[in-house]
Amino acid sequence: AHVLEGLAVALSNIDEVIALIKSAASPQEAKIQLVSQQWLPGAVMGMLDEVDAALFRPADADPDTGLDATMYRLTDAQAQAILDLRLHRLTSLEQEKIHTEYRNLLDQIRDLLDILSSSSRLIAVIKSELIHIRERYGDERRTEILDAQIDLSDEDLIPSEDLMITLSHAEYVKSQPLADYQAQRRGGRGRVAARTKEEDFIRSMFVANSHDTLLCFSNLGKVYWLKAYRLPQAGRQARGRPLVNLLPLEGDEKITAFLRQNGTTDGGHFVVMATRNGTVKKTSAVSFGRSRSTGLRAIQLAPEDELVEVAITSGQAEIVLVSSNGKAIRFPESNVREMGRTARGVRGMSLRTNQRVVSMIVVEAEDANKDILLASAMGNGKRTRTQDFPVRRRGGVGVIAIKDGARNGETIGARQVEEGDQVALITDSGRLVRTGVSEISQLGRNTQGVRLIALSEGEALAGIERIDESMHLVVDEVDGLELDSKVNGDPV
Incomplete structure (x- = not known):
């Protein structure tokens, strides 16, 4: 979601991003310029307004990056994803796909956070998944479980x-x-x-x-x-x-x-x-x-x-x-x-x-x-x-x-x-x-x-x-060792 968020910001500023990359002397310089500038958030702002933006930020993200009031600063990971973006994804259809995927991920993250914060939902999910596993993979137990105490010595664990x-x-x-x-x-x-x-x-x-x-x-x-x-x-x-x-x-x-x-x-x-x-x-x-x-x-x-x-x-x-x-x-x-x-x-x-x-x-x-x-x-x-x-x-x-x-x-x-x-x-x-x-x-x-x-x-x-x-030892041939030339020798 974090990378898609950066791509969505870049698509909202597509002309400026392309011009910046074209004028840069190297990919490394382009990356530095992408993270050093502030960008208009575009559609990302509306999406983040619907959720608590702080919950969707990576824990290791620089506090100076992300949405700040009306502007957005990219992280290194987001800038690298923009540089790796293929040209065919700049079409209107691909831009819509990125926005849709980003919104779906936000919804999924929000739902998972709600499950983790609610013990009743968490138990219900665990129960549902266990029932699914039982119906799909369940069969009769093959191992016999006995209520018995077994004393093992060191010798019991040593191969004969x-x-x-x-x-x-x-x-x-x-x-x-x-x-x-x-x-x-x-x-x-x-x-x-x-x-x-x-x-x-x-x-x-x-x-x-x-x-x-x-x-x-x-x-x-x-x-x-x-x-x-x-x-x-x-x-x-x-x-x-x-x-x-x-x-x-x-x-x-x-x-x-x-x-x-x-x-x-x-x-x-x-x-x-x-x-x-x-x-x-x-x-x-x-x-x-x-x-x-x-x-x-x-x-x-x-x-x-x-x-x-x-x-x-x-x-x-x-x-x-x-x-x-x-x-x-x-x-x-x-x-x-x-x-x-x-x-x-x-x-x-x-x-x-x-x-x-x-x-x-x-x-x-x-x-x-x-x-x-x-x-x-x-x-x-x-x-x-x-x-x-x-x-x-x-x-x-x-x-x-x-x-x-x-x-x-x-x-x-x-x-x-x-x-x-x-x-x-x-x-x-x-x-x-x-x-x-x-x-x-x-x-x-x-x-x-x-x-x-x-x-x-x-x-x-x-x-x-x-x-x-x-x-029952296996009697093999000599395996490359030197042999006496007289195999069936006479008495000496």
């Missing part, structure tokens, strides 16, 4: 997803969505799973769901409880967060084993632990059912011994211990009696000087036909049938599981796998490769294996982790 969790030697931990890693053929160069400082390296990794409760077992034989979603999620280039910021660890205490609780802390399950020096211990899972903010004692350790691996069992399984010199011993779980949390355990495997237990595998009845995958520090490995490992009494030195020596180096870990699984291999420099178990040769016990991952000079394989088939 599989995570790859990595822990470095310097105790930096982080999680990444497992889908970030595309599967590669055996021998691939891999992607960076975690960035570490030069003196640090990745020493542990495992797969968990974001809703899992993690039992965190330390080298000192204590256990702590932690929700997986509380671990910091970070990209491949990030180091993560110090674990001491998440758990009340002592000065030289480190987390050496993680266990997914998953509702197994009942009377039918047991927690079996293995130490660096070959001790094993079995405790009822009920003992770990209730969390403690400061942690609990899980096993009493001998001097110079550390906890290295923990697993949940049915009580009727078999235990396989693998040592750093490539030996393995398989014995019935029944050879290990149930003990309390603070007990020390019994001898599981006899070791020589400078040897240590690196992995423990639980073989349930349904796992008997699976393979055991072994990996060495030099990046070599193989899978051997579980049945190839004879069942003995606990406490022996074991049998050859994989040949050691200069080509393989020491054995760094073992996992039980089956044909449809994938395995994640991670080096001490932080590189990670995922590959299908079917890509790895099945060989006998007394062999060295094939190359699992291509290592750089000075680099070593630090850990392996099974990714089971039930996760």
Whole structure:
């Protein structure tokens, strides 16, 4: 309405306005002259006499503009609209249209102001519009409204997803969505799973769901409880967060084993632990059912011994211990009696000087036909049938599981796998490769294996982790990463 008001004033002074614009040196000069002069209001005066002119002025308008007694001063906006006016609108018909549109807008503004000033009219308008909406768009309610109180926790709002969790030697931990890693053929160069400082390296990794409760077992034989979603999620280039910021660890205490609780802390399950020096211990899972903010004692350790691996069992399984010199011993779980949390355990495997237990595998009845995958520090490995490992009494030195020596180096870990699984291999420099178990040769016990991952000079394989088939991961092609030229290599 404000712009139309200015156009109506210009049309009442059309000859003078045209002469002014023609004589101006530039549009800017014409605009300055339009706002600096006073103009006869013409028909606008009669229209404004019928209303309260002050109510129709823009709130930000200059007080010196507008109708003043018998003259009218234009605003900048009105002057610009006059300069933008097309010539065809100067015809008598177009002039009448401008006057009519201006008068209609004044009537509409006056009616809206009356609605706002009258509560009864305002309620009547709202009611009328709601009835119109109901008649045009109304249908039966599809959402059910319940008078119920729902308690939501932080966990209820967190999506359930599989995570790859990595822990470095310097105790930096982080999680990444497992889908970030595309599967590669055996021998691939891999992607960076975690960035570490030069003196640090990745020493542990495992797969968990974001809703899992993690039992965190330390080298000192204590256990702590932690929700997986509380671990910091970070990209491949990030180091993560110090674990001491998440758990009340002592000065030289480190987390050496993680266990997914998953509702197994009942009377039918047991927690079996293995130490660096070959001790094993079995405790009822009920003992770990209730969390403690400061942690609990899980096993009493001998001097110079550390906890290295923990697993949940049915009580009727078999235990396989693998040592750093490539030996393995398989014995019935029944050879290990149930003990309390603070007990020390019994001898599981006899070791020589400078040897240590690196992995423990639980073989349930349904796992008997699976393979055991072994990996060495030099990046070599193989899978051997579980049945190839004879069942003995606990406490022996074991049998050859994989040949050691200069080509393989020491054995760094073992996992039980089956044909449809994938395995994640991670080096001490932080590189990670995922590959299908079917890509790895099945060989006998007394062999060295094939190359699992291509290592750089000075680099070593630090850990392996099974990714089971039930996760339904998509096995893609290599996605531009460097591959070893020998996909189905012969034994080395």
